[in-house]
Amino acid sequence: MSMNITEQIITIGMVILGTMITRFAPFLIFPPGRPTPGYVQYLGKVLPSAALGLLVIYSVKDVSLFSGNHGLPEAISIAVVALLHIWRRNMLLSIAAGTIVYMALVQFVF
Numbered sequence: 001m002s003m004n005i006t007e008q009i010i011t012i013g014m015v016i017l018g019t020m021i022t023r024f025a026p027f028l029i030f031p032p033g034r035p036t037p038g039y040v041q042y043l044g045k046v047l048p049s050a051a052l053g054l055l056v057i058y059s060v061k062d063v064s065l066f067s068g069n070h071g072l073p074e075a076i077s078i079a080v081v082a083l084l085h086i087w088r089r090n091m092l093l094s095i096a097a098g099t100i101v102y103m104a105l106v107q108f109v110f
Helices: 005-029 038-060 072-088 091-109
Strands: none
Touching: 038 072, 038 091, 072 091
8 A cells, every 4th residue: 555645745744844843842841040950860860871772672672592692692792781871981882882893793703
């Protein structure tokens, strides 16, 4: 099923509107000059770690310790992410390096 030109224009307009609302809403809700509420500051502190934890759980949910590679590529990659994050405190670097290490291990070693 394909959309006609009117439906395509409406869809593109809705995507643009949704993007603009999500970009501008924080500046309207929390204007400069007013203190940021405590719960928003709390979320800013805990959500990055929660996102990383979610990625770890998602990455290892289907790993079988009793067959295949026994979870070695995953364990090595998790160790790389943890060590890099402890050392550099840069989440983007940690996640990117862990992903690269995992892909290299899966493609060339295991």
